[in-house]
Amino acid sequence: MNCLEFRRAIGTDPRSLDEAADIHRSQCSRCGDALQRALAFERTLGAAFAVPVPQGLADRVLLAQTTAALHEPARRRWPALALAATIVLSVALGAGFGWRWFSLNAPLADLAIAHLAHEPFALSSRALVAEAEVRGQFAALGAPLQHAPGAVHYLMNCPLGRHRVVHMVLQRESGPVTALYVPRLHEARREFGRDGVRGREQPLAGGTLILLATSDREFDAVAAQFRGAFGGSDSGALGTL
């Protein structure tokens, strides 16, 4: 490094000289003196830049920051979101537990009416279900039929509370009739109605037949069809029709 390069270096940043500049300074007294003057100027520069700082600046900055932190939207949102999530979860859990309790403890008639709302499309189904399918569903639940209980337009194996049932819809002149057959459950015959739905429970073939419709006009006829389908195998039950 020569003198000109050294002067350039101290004019650029006299506080950060590299090793070559250091060596030159130790070998050149004029440049060593120039460095001392440059460093003195840096001190002047530093002092000149040090304009007075407002009193209590740091405290005011911290006050503004802590105040802002207390009202930060992002932080406020989290408790709100957490609360909302808790409420949703609670409702969901509550609904879940409530539904489970209802499923296990509600009367069969109530479960049956509630089940209508789960499969509303079933009532408008008009495609005829093959007899073999109907018999197959009953056989799967241990309640074999001798033949189909008339024209069945919807067929499904469904849960009903703690039971598995055969869910059917039979389109009749007065409208659709929903028939739920609960195997291995003996309920006494009774009529019921709620929310515009008429219903009947009656024992049949070691299980219970539940009929639901807007009118009970077809119940006797439908029940007779089911009794015939079972072939009169449960005379006791048949006797209650």
Added chain:
Amino acid sequence: MVSKQSQFDALVRATSADLYRFAFWLCGNEALAHDLTQETYLRAWRSLDNLRETAAAKAWLITILRREHARLYERKTPAFEPIDAVQLPESDLQSPDQLGDDALVRRAMAKLDPKYREPLLMQVLGGFSCEEIAAELNVTPGAVMTQVFRARQKLKAALGGYGEEAKVYELP
């Protein structure tokens, strides 16, 4: 374990004076410098997790402050005064023969073109290297070296006693 708040307290107490001074020399107005400093720390608080090295704290804050300063230009017509109208301490407004070196340098600094003033501020107050300044200002390190060299020359020239030295420093 140190909390985020105590880390921030320490950061403010260690750097707020330099940051305010940097803001002052950037905008030339005490009230605006105060507001810029406040806003810078509020932003710093929100992104404190990004600060990994203590040694880089001041440079990190200055980067935030420069962005805040630039945003002022984007938001509205800035209330910045021309360079000549930088608010200097009252003691600096005396006649030249009554002024000391500090006041003369401040006066010269206030008149310095921002393209010279800002890199010099970053170097002297911020502790940035020429390479860091270049990255921050999006120019080459060579351009920064020229700017800080000429900034010193102009300031030295403003102080009569340094005039001859300035000639020696002149780059080809």
